[in-house]
Amino acid sequence: MAKLPAAILEAWTDREGPVVLTTVSPSGVPNSIYATCVATYEDEGVLVANNYFKKTLENLAGGGKATLLFLRKSGKSYQIKGSIEYFTQGPVFDHMKTWNPPQHPGRGVARLRAEQIYSGAEQLL
Numbered sequence: 765m766a767k768l769p770a771a772i773l774e775a776w777t778d779r780e781g782p783v784v785l786t787t788v789s790p791s792g793v794p795n796s797i798y799a800t801c802v803a804t805y806e807d808e809g810v811l812v813a814n815n816y817f818k819k820t821l822e823n824l825a826g827g828g829k830a831t832l833l834f835l836r837k838s839g840k841s842y843q844i845k846g847s848i849e850y851f852t853q854g855p856v857f858d859h860m861k862t863w864n865p866p867q868h869p870g871r872g873v874a875r876l877r878a879e880q881i882y883s884g885a886e887q888l889l
């Protein structure tokens with residue numbers, strides 16, 4: 765699995781505002797949500813805590829592909845595309861519990877493993 769390039773890790777720590785996670789239903793309908801309870805995971809992917817997922821959770825049931833879009837403070841945009849998986853136990857779930865704010869339920873966690881990364885039209889991975 766590809767490691768996240770240094771440029772995206774630097775942009776991630778400098779991001780501003782919520783990220784946008786887009787998943788796809790088994791019949792191909794896209795669904796986008798804002799998320800703030802997020803973290804990188806072992807330099808190879810990004811985690812999004814399931815605090816209030818509904819359609820997102822339905823879409824995650826089938827695995828599949830997703831994108832995560834964010835802005836850094838300069839206004840530059842970054843998009844991570846890849847395969848997404850959902851965990852309700854195990855090391856990825858335990859990792860989420862270390863940073864998800866305790867006032868939110870943290871029912872599970874989605875892991876997006878980067879396969880392609882773009883900043884605007886420029887491909888970084």
Ligand SMILES: Cc1cc2nc3c(=O)[nH]c(=O)nc-3n(C[C@H](O)[C@H](O)[C@H](O)COP(=O)(O)O)c2cc1C
Binds near residue numbers: 796814820
């Ligand atoms: C600014 C903002 C941040 C949010 N962050 C999260 C989050 O980190 N985790 C989460 O489960 N829901 C979060 N939500 C709620 C989701 O955006 C969304 O409303 C929820 O997943 C239900 O939508 P769905 O049915 O499309 O999944 C956030 C909402 C807003 C407006």
